[in-house]
Amino acid sequence: MKSRFPIHFKPVIALSSIAIISSCSNTKFLKEGQMLYTGAEVKIENDSIPKKQRKALKAELEENLTPKPNSSFLGLRPKLYAYNIAKEPKKEKGFNYWLKYKFGEKPVLLGDVDKEFNKDILVNYSENKGYFNAQAKYDTVSKNKKAQVIYTVKPGNQYLISQVKFQEDSTLVNQEIQNLKDKSLLKVGNPFDLGVIKAERERIDNGLKEKGFYYFHPDNIIVQADSTVAKNHKVELNVKLKEQTPDLATQQFSIDKVVVFPNYNIRDVKDGKYTVPMNEDSLSKYAYEDIYVIDPDHKFKPRIFDRALYFKKGDVYNRKDHNLTLSRLISLGVFKFVKNEFVVSDSLNHKFDAYYLLTPRQIQSLRLETLGRTNSANYGGGEVNLNWTHRNFFRGAEQFKAAVYGAFDVQLGGPKDANNIIRVGANTQLSIPRIVAPFRFNSSSAFVPRTNINLGYEYQSRTELYTLHNFNASFGYVWKENVRKEHDLKVIDITMVAPQTITDKYRQQIEGDPENGIPANPTLQRVVDKQLIFGPTYTYTYTNTTSPKTNTIYYRGMLDLAGNITGLVTGANAKKGDQKNIFGVPFSQYAKMEHDFRFYHKFNEKTNFASRIIAGIAYPYGNSEFVPYSRQFFVGGSNSIRAFRARTLGPGSYDPRVQNASFYFDQSGDIKLEMNAEYRANIYKFLNVAAFVDAGNIWMVNEELNTDGQPVRPGGKFSKDFLSEVAVGGGVGLRLDFSILVLRLDLAMPLKVPYYEKGDRWVLDRVKFGDSAWRKDNLILNIAIGYPF
Known part of the structure; x- marks a missing residue:
C-alpha cells in the first residue's frame, strides 16, 4: 500500500x-x-x-x-x-x-x-x-x-614550583633564550603543569623565530623537573637546550636573495627546481630594487611586490615579517595560491634565499546573477546583474569592477493600488592596492590598504508616480589595522538626484485637496526634489566574532558630514530663506552619525544568544531644513523590527493608517533607536530555530508642517515621551543553514504598537491566534537570506 x-x-x-x-x-x-x-x-x-x-x-x-x-x-x-x-x-x-x-x-x-x-x-x-x-x-x-x-x-598533594632556572652557555641561541626568560610562563609558587611547560617551549620557539632561528623547534627545548632537592611537595625546573639539538637549529639566518615568481605553475617545475636558472647573471635582468621578479611577460609591475614584501636583502629572518608578507600577498586579491620557500644559499654565513611562488587567479571574469525576492511590504520581484571584473587592470593588482543591472518589484497584495518599481543602473569601481595621496601612509598591517574610486548611475521608475535619475561618485580609502579593526574613509562622497517625470497623481498627494479635506503632504515632495549631497563619510568597524570566545562583540560606527564647509563659507541659512545653490540645485547640509553594537554569547556548541542595539541621529542645519530623504533612517522588515512591514513604522506615534494617499510611501526619520535580542539553537545539523524580540522606532528632529501650519505626520517629532513610542514585536524563526546559504523564515507579531492611544499600546491581551482576520493583520512572515544580525 x-x-x-x-x-x-x-x-x-x-x-x-x-x-x-x-x-x-x-x-x-x-x-x-x-x-x-x-x-x-x-x-x-x-x-x-x-x-x-x-x-x-x-x-x-x-x-x-x-x-x-x-x-x-x-x-x-x-x-x-x-x-x-x-x-x-x-x-x-x-x-x-x-x-x-x-x-x-x-x-x-x-x-x-x-x-x-x-x-x-x-x-x-x-x-x-x-x-x-x-x-x-x-x-x-x-x-x-x-x-x-x-x-x-x-592524587596526593599537588607539587608547586620552587625555582626556575634557565641553564646558560656561550652559544648565540642560548643568549637569545636568556633574553626571553623574563616573560616565562613558569612562575615560582604555581603548580607543576605539563600543559604550561609545553606552552613555555612554544613561547621560546616563537621568540627565537623572531630572531632569525628559522630551523628551531619547540622539541629542542627540554624542561627538567627535580622533586628530590626540595621538601614539602616542591619541584625545581631547569630549562635547557637538548644535547641532540641539530646545529642548523642553533644558527641565526639572514636573507640573501628575495625571488618572486608571480606566474608560478607547478608544470614549470622539473626535478624539484624552477626552470629559470638561479645564478646572479640570469637573475640580473629581473632585478628591481633589492628583489628579483621573474616575470618575462611583464604581467605585473615589480613595485607591487616591493611594497608587499617585508623581507629585504640582509634582513635577519623573523616569523612576524614572514607571515605579514604572505598575508599581504594574499590580500592583493590577484593570486589564487601563495607559497613560500627558504633555501640555504650560504651555510657558512648562515644565509638563505626567500622564494615566493605565486599562482595568479583568473585575471578577468564575467558573472551573470539572477535572483528573486519578496518582502514584508507585499512586494515581490527579481533582479539581473551582469558583473565584469579585471584583477590586474593597470598591471599593479588594481581591481576594476563594472556592473549593469535591472530590477523590478511588483506589489503582490494589500489595500493600496499597485505601484510597481523598476530600477536600471550601472556602477564601476577601481580599487588600487595602496593609498594614493599627497602624504605618505605607512601600514604594518597584514592587509593591504586600498584606494577606491566609485562611479554609478541608476534610473528608478515608480509607475504612476515618478521617475528619478540618481548619480553617485566617491573617492576614499579602506585600511585594516588588523583582523578586528577596519577603517573606511570616503574623502568625498557625491550624490545627485534629479527627477525626470512627476505624475499628476503624485502631485495631487503632495498638494492635497482642500475641498475634500485632504491636506498637503510636503514630505512626498522631498522624495522627488533635486538633491545634491557631497561631503566626507567615515566608518569604523571592530569585530572579534571570528574568535572562539564565549562572548564576542561587533561594533560599527559611521559619521556623515555633508556640505559643512560650503555652507559655512557661503553663510547659507535655509530657515531664514537664504538657501544657496550649486548649478541651480540646493546642496544638503547636515551631520549624521550611527552606531551599531552587537553582543554574542555562546552557551555551548548548539545554543547561543545574539543581541543588537542601533542608535543614530541626522541633524539638518545651515542650507537644509530637513535631512535628504535618501539619507534618513527607516525601520521595519526582515532585518529590523520584524513584526512591522518594511519602512511602514514611525515616525514616533504617527499612524500610517490615516494616510489619504492611494499608495504606500516609506516612513522615514532623523533619529533611530532599535534593539534586538535573539536566542538561537541548533536542533539537527542544518536545522536551526530561534525566538526573538525586536523594539525600536524612528523620529523627526524638526516638525513637518503643511500649508495650513498643521503637522504632516502628527506625533512624528522626537519628544521626552519617546520611550512610550517604542514599538515592540516578537516571534519565532526557522533557519536552514547550508553553510554557503542560510534561508531564514521568521514569523513575528506586534506586542506594542506606538500609533495606538497612549496607555493602550500593549496588545498582548488582544492576541487571537484562532481568528483568521487577526492572523492576517498581525502575523508577519519574513523570508530572507542570512541572519538578521
Missing part, C-alpha cells in the same frame, strides 16, 4: 514517535551477556585538596575517559532507540539507512570500555597536573543490564 505521508514528513513522524516510545528500555535489544554502558564517575580521595580544586580535577579527569556513553535527553536515549528499532538497510541510502546510521547511535557496551587504559589515563593526567605518585583503581556497578564504572583516584 502506498504511504499516505509525503517522503519529507517521514523523518518528522519517526522522530516524534521515537521521542514518545524511547522511554521503553533499550536493554531489551541486548544479547545475552551484554551490558549497556551508562558512563563513568571519578571519585577523588584526598581531603587536603580544597573542595573547588577537587571539583575541577574531577571534571577534567572525567572528560578524558573513553568511550562516551550514548547521548541522552531527559534521561531517555532516543538516538540509541532509533538504532535498535531500525532494520538493517539493504542500501546505503533511503530513510531506513538515515534512521539507523545518520540519526541513530550504535549502543556503547561495557565490553567497549578499556578500564585499565582509562586508569592509566587518570594517573598520567594527575601527574601531568603536578599530583605526583598518583594512584587509581576502578570498580563496576551493574543493574538491569546497565553498567557504570567507578574510578577512585588518590
Whole structure:
C-alpha cells in the first residue's frame, strides 16, 4: 500500500514517535551477556585538596575517559532507540539507512570500555597536573543490564614550583633564550603543569623565530623537573637546550636573495627546481630594487611586490615579517595560491634565499546573477546583474569592477493600488592596492590598504508616480589595522538626484485637496526634489566574532558630514530663506552619525544568544531644513523590527493608517533607536530555530508642517515621551543553514504598537491566534537570506 505521508514528513513522524516510545528500555535489544554502558564517575580521595580544586580535577579527569556513553535527553536515549528499532538497510541510502546510521547511535557496551587504559589515563593526567605518585583503581556497578564504572583516584598533594632556572652557555641561541626568560610562563609558587611547560617551549620557539632561528623547534627545548632537592611537595625546573639539538637549529639566518615568481605553475617545475636558472647573471635582468621578479611577460609591475614584501636583502629572518608578507600577498586579491620557500644559499654565513611562488587567479571574469525576492511590504520581484571584473587592470593588482543591472518589484497584495518599481543602473569601481595621496601612509598591517574610486548611475521608475535619475561618485580609502579593526574613509562622497517625470497623481498627494479635506503632504515632495549631497563619510568597524570566545562583540560606527564647509563659507541659512545653490540645485547640509553594537554569547556548541542595539541621529542645519530623504533612517522588515512591514513604522506615534494617499510611501526619520535580542539553537545539523524580540522606532528632529501650519505626520517629532513610542514585536524563526546559504523564515507579531492611544499600546491581551482576520493583520512572515544580525 502506498504511504499516505509525503517522503519529507517521514523523518518528522519517526522522530516524534521515537521521542514518545524511547522511554521503553533499550536493554531489551541486548544479547545475552551484554551490558549497556551508562558512563563513568571519578571519585577523588584526598581531603587536603580544597573542595573547588577537587571539583575541577574531577571534571577534567572525567572528560578524558573513553568511550562516551550514548547521548541522552531527559534521561531517555532516543538516538540509541532509533538504532535498535531500525532494520538493517539493504542500501546505503533511503530513510531506513538515515534512521539507523545518520540519526541513530550504535549502543556503547561495557565490553567497549578499556578500564585499565582509562586508569592509566587518570594517573598520567594527575601527574601531568603536578599530583605526583598518583594512584587509581576502578570498580563496576551493574543493574538491569546497565553498567557504570567507578574510578577512585588518590592524587596526593599537588607539587608547586620552587625555582626556575634557565641553564646558560656561550652559544648565540642560548643568549637569545636568556633574553626571553623574563616573560616565562613558569612562575615560582604555581603548580607543576605539563600543559604550561609545553606552552613555555612554544613561547621560546616563537621568540627565537623572531630572531632569525628559522630551523628551531619547540622539541629542542627540554624542561627538567627535580622533586628530590626540595621538601614539602616542591619541584625545581631547569630549562635547557637538548644535547641532540641539530646545529642548523642553533644558527641565526639572514636573507640573501628575495625571488618572486608571480606566474608560478607547478608544470614549470622539473626535478624539484624552477626552470629559470638561479645564478646572479640570469637573475640580473629581473632585478628591481633589492628583489628579483621573474616575470618575462611583464604581467605585473615589480613595485607591487616591493611594497608587499617585508623581507629585504640582509634582513635577519623573523616569523612576524614572514607571515605579514604572505598575508599581504594574499590580500592583493590577484593570486589564487601563495607559497613560500627558504633555501640555504650560504651555510657558512648562515644565509638563505626567500622564494615566493605565486599562482595568479583568473585575471578577468564575467558573472551573470539572477535572483528573486519578496518582502514584508507585499512586494515581490527579481533582479539581473551582469558583473565584469579585471584583477590586474593597470598591471599593479588594481581591481576594476563594472556592473549593469535591472530590477523590478511588483506589489503582490494589500489595500493600496499597485505601484510597481523598476530600477536600471550601472556602477564601476577601481580599487588600487595602496593609498594614493599627497602624504605618505605607512601600514604594518597584514592587509593591504586600498584606494577606491566609485562611479554609478541608476534610473528608478515608480509607475504612476515618478521617475528619478540618481548619480553617485566617491573617492576614499579602506585600511585594516588588523583582523578586528577596519577603517573606511570616503574623502568625498557625491550624490545627485534629479527627477525626470512627476505624475499628476503624485502631485495631487503632495498638494492635497482642500475641498475634500485632504491636506498637503510636503514630505512626498522631498522624495522627488533635486538633491545634491557631497561631503566626507567615515566608518569604523571592530569585530572579534571570528574568535572562539564565549562572548564576542561587533561594533560599527559611521559619521556623515555633508556640505559643512560650503555652507559655512557661503553663510547659507535655509530657515531664514537664504538657501544657496550649486548649478541651480540646493546642496544638503547636515551631520549624521550611527552606531551599531552587537553582543554574542555562546552557551555551548548548539545554543547561543545574539543581541543588537542601533542608535543614530541626522541633524539638518545651515542650507537644509530637513535631512535628504535618501539619507534618513527607516525601520521595519526582515532585518529590523520584524513584526512591522518594511519602512511602514514611525515616525514616533504617527499612524500610517490615516494616510489619504492611494499608495504606500516609506516612513522615514532623523533619529533611530532599535534593539534586538535573539536566542538561537541548533536542533539537527542544518536545522536551526530561534525566538526573538525586536523594539525600536524612528523620529523627526524638526516638525513637518503643511500649508495650513498643521503637522504632516502628527506625533512624528522626537519628544521626552519617546520611550512610550517604542514599538515592540516578537516571534519565532526557522533557519536552514547550508553553510554557503542560510534561508531564514521568521514569523513575528506586534506586542506594542506606538500609533495606538497612549496607555493602550500593549496588545498582548488582544492576541487571537484562532481568528483568521487577526492572523492576517498581525502575523508577519519574513523570508530572507542570512541572519538578521
